[in-house]
Amino acid sequence: MTNPSDSAATTLVPPPNADALISMRGIKKVFVTDEVETHALVEVHLDVQEGEYVAISGPSGCGKTTLLSILGLLDSTTEGEYWLAGEPVASLSPADRARVRNRQIGFIFQAFNLIGDLTVYENVELPLTYRTGESALGATERKRRVVEALEKVGMAHRTRHYPAQLSGGQQQRVAVARAVAGEPAILLADEPTGNLDSRNGEAVMDLLQGLHHGGATICMVTHDPRYAEHADRSVHLFDGRVVEDTAHVGGRRGDAPLLPA
């Protein structure tokens, strides 16, 4: 099933940009269930530069969570090229994907995903303990990173608490610390305020803004336009394609690279 406009668009697309932190070209994702093909991503081209704060929005079913899973190396692509930090990663084995993911990506989920029988400190430390080989971290370095990350989110006084003792907003701050402690190349946030009331939601958005001003690269999926405005740049998805890519006035970058949609 080829669509003539697809191939026309492809000829206009430049090759992946190895200098960008993220460079995607012609990303397709097809799910097959009971002989029905669902085209979650039809053709996505996307560059994200180091230091950018990008909001990915669109109606439900537009493919934004699928895109985030692929960005985060939690899922593979059906077709297309994906370069992360100058390396092609689209066709890595699951084990290599996991290694790159643990090293380069920090996740912040809607439901926080803290482990209930580990303390705040242990939850933040856990991903660091699973680094092996050259990226393995010693106990002193792990401790430094955990304490620093918890200080950044204002939770350093809660190291020995369990998630059950924390409010939703506090749990999400710990989850942000866990993502940050790995010193990843990019933070990926999937509806990070989705389970929070508006006051706690705003607090988490302020926290992300602060991390961004400190140099962090962030991609956030949100369906809430108010939260999307916190980012420098909005990428709008519709039916598995990028249909709009705009820099926000006052954002740090005015040069949102609009690739053919």
Next chain:
Amino acid sequence: MGGNPMSILAKHGAASVAQRHPDAPIIALHNVEKGYKMGGGTSYVLRRIMLVITPGEFVTIMGPSGAGKSTLLAILGMLDPVFSGQYWFRGLPVHDMNVGQRQSLARAEIGVVFQQYHLLDDLTVAENLSVPLDYRGVSRSDRAARVADILDRFNIVGKKDLYPSQLSGGQQQLVGIARAVVAEPSLILADEPTGNLHSAQAREIMELFARLNAAGTTIVQVTHSDENARYGTRTIRLSDGWMES
């Protein structure tokens, strides 16, 4: 009984205390209350809970949303130390313990199964099963042996190198239970363990709990499901923080 239980805990560790008090209730709550200061008064989540659970029981906690079930389970699991009243675990005063004592006791004795999210997405099944052992100070070689053993017992050897996202919901929960059991706890606490599962998968999980219980593990589950409650030996009901008798 003989000797101050706290000093025995300090000297010999929690497991040794359990051996010295084989007949003590595994759990005895005396007037346990939990509340939050709200404006001029206190809003209570749990009121005057009196509960004794003996080794080998399979207890179900039921009640409407907001009744205090999950709060009670968090207190039982020593994941929430802020309450008034007394909590005795095998004759040990949990209410008098410091953070470290509570934690070593919980890690020696208790395994928790959550409704979801207790597996890390970027670790394989085998690595996820190794996490609880890691945090209990089990040596690397011992960890590998225990993980291999639990994979065998749960019949999931073929899944050991897969990631959670590659498993069905039922399989993920199977791994979640394996994770709770890998450190060989004497008590399993389960909070809506089949909440996200289809009925056939839920039955499999409940039958697994029944087998663990038959093998001697004490179980406390929170559930909304009458069918799940039937696997237990006793049901207690909570309503607005009060235990109905």
